[in-house]
Amino acid sequence: MTATLPEGLALTRNAHGREFIQINHPAVTATIALEGAQVIDCVPAGKQPLLWMSPIDPRMPGTALRGGIPLCWPWFGNSRPGPAHGIARTSPWQLIDAQRDDQQVRLRLELAAEQMKALLPDERWHLQVEFVIGKQLSVSLTSTNLGKQAQPLSQALHSYLPVADITQASITGLEGCRYIDQLTSQEHRAQPGPILIDQEVDRIYYDHTAPVILHQHNGRCLEVTREGSHSLVVWNPWQAKAARLSQFPQDGFRQMVCLEASNAGPDARVLEPGQSHTLVTRIRQVPGTG
């Protein structure tokens, strides 16, 4: 780690050497794992958590953390050979800047250059993530093609959102939107209404940029807005798949849903030499209608 930490931020290390940045600010508490640059919790003062995190803590470095916002980069899912969702979520990152003011904390991290070279020897990228953490959480992932060739890019900010009971929740903002059902590979022309989840769901909604809202029966709503993203992945593993997932509690599928700002499926990009692209997600609690 190279940046100095302002008041209220601390670097912690668990017994196995895994490192975290702890944020304790009057407006918010949050934790970021340096491996993967993964926000694993974020609780604005006086509010409920913005993210779901599995209670099963793998502790050991190199083991995926299930929850928060894993960074899927430079490919989404299994769209290229290699580890699912690419190399960023399991790589070491370096903190390069940390600032705070009365309202929020701003952190910038970079994927270590040696790691990039070792894992993607044929590509030349610069990858930086910026977190702005306060009343809302904002994550901006900027990829720059440093190579001499065009390079393909698909990605997701794989945000796990908490719900009290998934069967009582609904997702609005995607009505009429086209999607690919990843379970059947079928394309659907229009989402018929709000999304209700009572079985496994794994879909890429595309040609879409508008805000999406997760509503709960207790009136608590979370809004997800995006920039640089024309696709949104909606995922809940439901019971059978949950049983096969790492670090996933048996009933965890009832308490989460992923709404992932992405460039996935038809929204995958190609960056020309010198070109940059920034994918942004913002998550905040909004007044609910129940």
Ligand SMILES: O=P(O)(O)OC[C@H]1O[C@H](O)[C@H](O)[C@@H](O)[C@@H]1O
């Ligand atoms: O288990 P992981 O590799 O973290 O992936 C978890 C999930 O990520 C995305 O939401 C994909 O659309 C799913 O197909 C995948 O199962």
